[in-house]
Amino acid sequence: MNGFLQAFVNGLTLGAQYALMALGFSLIFGILGVMNFAHGAFYALGGYVAYLVDKTLGLPYALAVVAAVLMTAALGYVFELVVIERRIDDHLATIVLTLGLSLVVGASLLAIFGPRSVDFPAPLTGTLRAGGVYIPTARLMIIVVSAAAIAGVYLLLYRTRLGNALRALADDRTIALAQGIRPKVLFPLAFGLATGLAGLTGALVTPIFSLAPFVGEHVLMISFLAVILGGLGSLPGAVIASILVGLVESFVGFYIGGSWAPLMLFTAVLVLLVVRPTGLFGAKAAHV
Amino acid sequence: MPLSRRNAKIAPIVGAALLIGLAGCGADATGGGGSGDAGGKCVLQIGTLGPLTGPAADFGLSMEGSTKFVAEEANKAGGVKVGNKTCQVKVVSYDTGYTSAGAANGANDFASKGVKFVIGPLGATEVTGMKPVADRSKMLLLANGFGLDALEKKYPLVFHIGPGPFVWSGPIIKEARTRFGFTSAAVIAPNDQSGNDIAVINEKKFSEQGIPVKRDTYQRGTQDFAPIVSRLMATRADVIDFASSPAGDVGTMIKQLRQAGYQGSFARLGGESTNEITRVAGIEAMKNFFYYSPVDLTDPKIAALAKEYEAVAGIKATGISLGWVPGGRALLRAISKAGTIDDTAKVAEALRADDLKDTTLGQGVWTGQQQFGVNQEMSWPFSIGVIKDAQPSVFKTLSAE
Numbered sequence A: 001m002n003g004f005l006q007a008f009v010n011g012l013t014l015g016a017q018y019a020l021m022a023l024g025f026s027l028i029f030g031i032l033g034v035m036n037f038a039h040g041a042f043y044a045l046g047g048y049v050a051y052l053v054d055k056t057l058g059l060p061y062a063l064a065v066v067a068a069v070l071m072t073a074a075l076g077y078v079f080e081l082v083v084i085e086r087r088i089d090d091h092l093a094t095i096v097l098t099l100g101l102s103l104v105v106g107a108s109l110l111a112i113f114g115p116r117s118v119d120f121p122a123p124l125t126g127t128l129r130a131g132g133v134y135i136p137t138a139r140l141m142i143i144v145v146s147a148a149a150i151a152g153v154y155l156l157l158y159r160t161r162l163g164n165a166l167r168a169l170a171d172d173r174t175i176a177l178a179q180g181i182r183p184k185v186l187f188p189l190a191f192g193l194a195t196g197l198a199g200l201t202g203a204l205v206t207p208i209f210s211l212a213p214f215v216g217e218h219v220l221m222i223s224f225l226a227v228i229l230g231g232l233g234s235l236p237g238a239v240i241a242s243i244l245v246g247l248v249e250s251f252v253g254f255y256i257g258g259s260w261a262p263l264m265l266f267t268a269v270l271v272l273l274v275v276r277p278t279g280l281f282g283a284k285a286a287h288v
Numbered sequence B: 001m002p003l004s005r006r007n008a009k010i011a012p013i014v015g016a017a018l019l020i021g022l023a024g025c026g027a028d029a030t031g032g033g034g035s036g037d038a039g040g041k042c043v044l045q046i047g048t049l050g051p052l053t054g055p056a057a058d059f060g061l062s063m064e065g066s067t068k069f070v071a072e073e074a075n076k077a078g079g080v081k082v083g084n085k086t087c088q089v090k091v092v093s094y095d096t097g098y099t100s101a102g103a104a105n106g107a108n109d110f111a112s113k114g115v116k117f118v119i120g121p122l123g124a125t126e127v128t129g130m131k132p133v134a135d136r137s138k139m140l141l142l143a144n145g146f147g148l149d150a151l152e153k154k155y156p157l158v159f160h161i162g163p164g165p166f167v168w169s170g171p172i173i174k175e176a177r178t179r180f181g182f183t184s185a186a187v188i189a190p191n192d193q194s195g196n197d198i199a200v201i202n203e204k205k206f207s208e209q210g211i212p213v214k215r216d217t218y219q220r221g222t223q224d225f226a227p228i229v230s231r232l233m234a235t236r237a238d239v240i241d242f243a244s245s246p247a248g249d250v251g252t253m254i255k256q257l258r259q260a261g262y263q264g265s266f267a268r269l270g271g272e273s274t275n276e277i278t279r280v281a282g283i284e285a286m287k288n289f290f291y292y293s294p295v296d297l298t299d300p301k302i303a304a305l306a307k308e309y310e311a312v313a314g315i316k317a318t319g320i321s322l323g324w325v326p327g328g329r330a331l332l333r334a335i336s337k338a339g340t341i342d343d344t345a346k347v348a349e350a351l352r353a354d355d356l357k358d359t360t361l362g363q364g365v366w367t368g369q370q371q372f373g374v375n376q377e378m379s380w381p382f383s384i385g386v387i388k389d390a391q392p393s394v395f396k397t398l399s400a401e
Helices: A002-032 A039-056 A060-084 A089-115 A135-158 A161-171 A175-179 A183-205 A218-230 A234-254 A260-275 B005-024 B058-077 B101-111 B124-136 B165-180 B191-209 B226-235 B247-259 B272-282 B300-313 B318-321 B324-339 B344-352
Strands: A127-130 A133-136 B036-038 B039-049 B080-082 B085-095 B117-119 B140-143 B158-159 B184-192 B213-216 B239-241 B267-269 B289-293 B365-367 B377-379 B381-389 B391-398
Touching: A002 A039, A002 A133, A002 A135, A002 A183, A002 A218, A002 A234, A002 B226, A039 A060, A039 A089, A039 A183, A039 A218, A060 A183, A089 B213, A127 A135, A127 B085, A127 B272, A133 B247, A135 A161, A135 A183, A135 A234, A135 B058, A135 B391, A161 A175, A161 A183, A175 A183, A175 B272, A183 A218, A183 B381, A218 A234, A218 A260, A234 A260, A234 B226, A260 B377, B039 B058, B039 B080, B039 B101, B058 B085, B058 B184, B058 B318, B058 B324, B080 B377, B085 B101, B101 B124, B101 B365, B117 B324, B124 B140, B124 B158, B124 B191, B124 B318, B140 B324, B140 B344, B158 B377, B165 B267, B165 B391, B184 B191, B184 B289, B191 B213, B213 B226, B226 B300, B247 B267, B267 B365, B272 B289, B272 B381, B289 B391, B300 B318, B318 B324, B318 B381, B324 B377, B344 B381
Parallel strands: B039 B085, B039 B117, B117 B140, B140 B158, B184 B213, B184 B239, B239 B267, B267 B289
Antiparallel strands: A127 A133, B036 B039, B080 B085, B289 B381, B365 B377, B381 B391
């Protein structure tokens, strides 16, 4: 029973990380129609900004996380405004542009920090234990922050005028334009918000594992998987699918073996895409 | 948010692009030039390849550093005497991304540059991927991969620059058992050839000494090891061996295992990368950690070599990086003795005849016959490393035999 509970707790913590990443990925696709393949790079960048602020400047970790969010959000905002905006309707061009940015960020981090992991330990080192089940406090923090960020994005999208405008753009850009909503103002904001979420995830998660220039690649792949599973562009779908992915990875990893988790996940996604091409929530979640 | 038909259509294309994009990451070539007489000067190119980025970068950078050190040492002494010429040694590097395809690409890159002698690659998959391509170009490899078929009779130009776990795993387990008192073990490694081949040997060596052992695998590239850690905890093993898993992965697993309350010992019966593992895991998590160390870093002679190495390579010396130096020196000796920088078969013959007497590590021996059926594995005395007073230390040195 302890094993089952532990697998469940592990699955939730995994899912919480994936959800933060997938949320941003889905946000950009849903509103802009752009697949941001630099999302993993923003994750790594967030980790390094937090590392610099915390370890090099010696500022509190909380400030380092805020700095990571602001930096990645600002970079995302500028990148959308200056680069993506020019080719926003060309899907292939935006794929190449974001992949290019990913490589540029990765290579820059490599040049600056070197290929080895940097020494960036998690600020919270304790572990909570109850009845044979444990959860490190740093991972608990990720669940709490993740839940807060998801709630914040939800409130922003559904309880503010900005959110209404963003959803209008996602629903039908032509009609939104006719109503005076300006995508050139809102698209960079949405992009920045999403990359800020990636930076937040990087700042929170990399101290728990390790921080090296290309740590974002694996995270990007899992996020992409969760987004496809949840339904491209569906924010509730992305969050729920992320939790499911985390749980599947954890239970399969614990009961069958770590090598089987990716196989099971990708098989599930393949079957799902055949049976339900729009993903779990793609059809029903017509609006974010 | 609507899922437009256009968006739905591009999803498969994008998936493919992602995979291609990720697969392409990591492979990159540096250096250049050809062997032979360049502008009237004899230039001997030595290729070196391995993972220069990613979680296993510690291995590749160490190998690159060793090659640079050996080259610099030879150049400082005036160069390598080859027949009636004296050649300057030039190092050409290639980042394989720790993949079979990356190593094969590296071999092609070296072939296009006329590189005939290579120190590397490292992982079993890399060696497997590189051997056929290198063989076609008649390259001589001083590989380090611990694969079960790393050396084969059909590839006479492939040598092992250091001994594999078949040589040192058993003796280390035997000695460490008396110190750490473990009675059960678990071995964890990535689920590819590089991970599997060494894990299989370690599992066998634990079993041979009557220690019950469970072997498990994980997907290379995993970042969060929580499910694996829970599974390892469930084995209740007294010692967990990480075989040759990438240093970054090992550090993360150790950190997570300690957080989960694991009190047992850790073994690193694979490529030595203690500094990197410690950096990721944190020194507090490293208690009861023992590992295969190709050299005794506390030996004054080795410490002096480490200083020289660090000055040339620009990175901290590790057990593996210094352990590869004698092999590189032996290669240059063989080239000099054979009197050619083109005829690799002749150099291989001279290398087989080398007595492996090294100025720093002392007398080495040729091994490999028992495991591979060919005696082309260079072995020098090795040590059992432990973490003592927050520093890597050695508690016993064992014979290369």
